[in-house]
Amino acid sequence: MSGDNSDFYAALIHELKNNLGLLSMTLDTIPDTGDATRDAALDAARMQCQGVVERLQQALLVYKANQGRLIPTIDAYSPHDLVDELTRRAEGLAHGRVQVVSEVTADVPPIGFFDRDLVEMALINAVHNSLVYARSGIRIEADVQDGCLEFSVRDDSEGFPAHILASLADGTPYRARGTGLGLQFARLIAEAHENRGRHGALRLANDGGAVFSLIVP
Numbered sequence: 001m002s003g004d005n006s007d008f009y010a011a012l013i014h015e016l017k018n019n020l021g022l023l024s025m026t027l028d029t030i031p032d033t034g035d036a037t038r039d040a041a042l043d044a045a046r047m048q049c050q051g052v053v054e055r056l057q058q059a060l061l062v063y064k065a066n067q068g069r070l071i072p073t074i075d076a077y078s079p080h081d082l083v084d085e086l087t088r089r090a091e092g093l094a095h096g097r098v099q100v101v102s103e104v105t106a107d108v109p110p111i112g113f114f115d116r117d118l119v120e121m122a123l124i125n126a127v128h129n130s131l132v133y134a135r136s137g138i139r140i141e142a143d144v145q146d147g148c149l150e151f152s153v154r155d156d157s158e159g160f161p162a163h164i165l166a167s168l169a170d171g172t173p174y175r176a177r178g179t180g181l182g183l184q185f186a187r188l189i190a191e192a193h194e195n196r197g198r199h200g201a202l203r204l205a206n207d208g209g210a211v212f213s214l215i216v217p
Contacts, residue, residue, distance in 0.1 A: 043097065047131065058121075061185060078111060079109070080110065082151070086102075089124060103142075122190070127140065130154075133158070138154065157210050165205070168204050183202070200216045202215075
């Protein structure tokens, strides 16, 4: 595919993403009625719409990465504020179906240096996945490990399948409900963050459910 055609398709994806984003905002304004069947269908529509928006965002960033243009814009941000914002968004998406809690450990500094937009997109995708599979709750965390910021999303689902954990460990591609684009996207974002020769990383684990961790140096 030529560069001109690639740029055209990237622009088209961007336009579709924005249009679906507006649809998602409209769905969020529709109040629940108390009719369990109707409200469940509306919640499913909200989740599906948000999921498609996220996939289009990820496709654009994977395109940039393939073009060598995924360069994080590093600035000073509050990890505390990011966790608070993610928690509010998760509560809005959950609509009371599951409990959403958060924790920021005492070691987390008031200011960290990372690309907030990229990190937030990776984490909200993890939140979205957890809301789909969680039985009763999810937990959004920030911690410091080995001098790096670690943002985690935990849930009480059945956990990640063994083949996904193995694929991430050895770096081979995998397919999970399609292309596994969300996890590929998160790994690209993590590894694009670099500080004094250290690169970020994506870690997945099962510990009472699925644990998604994005590490930023």
